[in-house]
Amino acid sequence: MSDAPKRPPLLPLSNASTSGPFGSGVSASSVSASGASVPGASSPGVAPAPLTLRASAGGERPDGNFYESVGGRATFERLVREFYRGVATDPVLAPMYPETDYEGAIQRLTGFLEQYWGGPTTYSEQRGHPRLRMRHMPFRVNPDARDRWLLHMREALDTLGLSPLQESTLWGYLERAAHAMVNTFEE
Numbered sequence: 001m002s003d004a005p006k007r008p009p010l011l012p013l014s015n016a017s018t019s020g021p022f023g024s025g026v027s028a029s030s031v032s033a034s035g036a037s038v039p040g041a042s043s044p045g046v047a048p049a050p051l052t053l054r055a056s057a058g059g060e061r062p063d064g065n066f067y068e069s070v071g072g073r074a075t076f077e078r079l080v081r082e083f084y085r086g087v088a089t090d091p092v093l094a095p096m097y098p099e100t101d102y103e104g105a106i107q108r109l110t111g112f113l114e115q116y117w118g119g120p121t122t123y124s125e126q127r128g129h130p131r132l133r134m135r136h137m138p139f140r141v142n143p144d145a146r147d148r149w150l151l152h153m154r155e156a157l158d159t160l161g162l163s164p165l166q167e168s169t170l171w172g173y174l175e176r177a178a179h180a181m182v183n184t185f186e187e
């Protein structure tokens with residue numbers, strides 16, 4: 001006779017389903033910005049998976065709602081406004097952006113980021129699925145452009161005064177996403 005205590009059976013992981021708020025096909029494993037870094041998601045000649053709509057696709061994040069915890073829309077808008085101040089001074093990036101519609105560009109990127117991190121889904125209601133790689137195809141996103149984009153984003157992020165964990169969470173995503181956006185290695 002063993003006196004080991006009887007344990008209840010393990011509960012099925014029912015909330016690990018792959019259907020997020022946008023239906024099936026958006027899986028937690030594709031949270032990575034780059035299809036190429038997701039095992040099995042990429043093979044030669046196949047386009048990388050689109051960026052996910054939500055960081056929390058597949059269920060609640062264990063650390064709650066990142067969007068709320070960093071300060072909601074105001075924080076993302078500060079980040080993006082600061083980022084575009086840097087972009088406007090950049091000789092490679094500035095010409096890519098619509099000179100007359102910086103405000104529109106600010107709203108689009110802010111909307112995308114707030115949706116991704118758990119805020120309102122206004123971005124997709126207005127713009128549809130992000131399909132970010134596709135939307136970047138008209139632009140020459142080579143490693144130089146990517147590094148410049150990241151430089152301005154890093155400088156903007158540093159002005160926010162987030163906690164180290166929040167900062168590295170956001171930065172890790174932005175870095176992966178920027179690498180996934182590269183669409184040419186031509187100078």
Ligand code: HEM
Nearest residue numbers: 096097105108109112127135139141145146149177178181
């Ligand atoms: C790697 C370097 C990148 C370059 C050079 C670049 C450049 C651009 C340009 C020129 C636009 C058009 C501006 C507009 O009218 O909205 C744009 C749009 C946008 N970018 Fe990027 N981008 C980069 C990376 C990223 C990353 C990493 C993200 C996401 C984390 C992102 C998210 C967006 C979004 C959401 C839009 C608006 C899409 C739409 O709804 O039309 N971009 N980008």
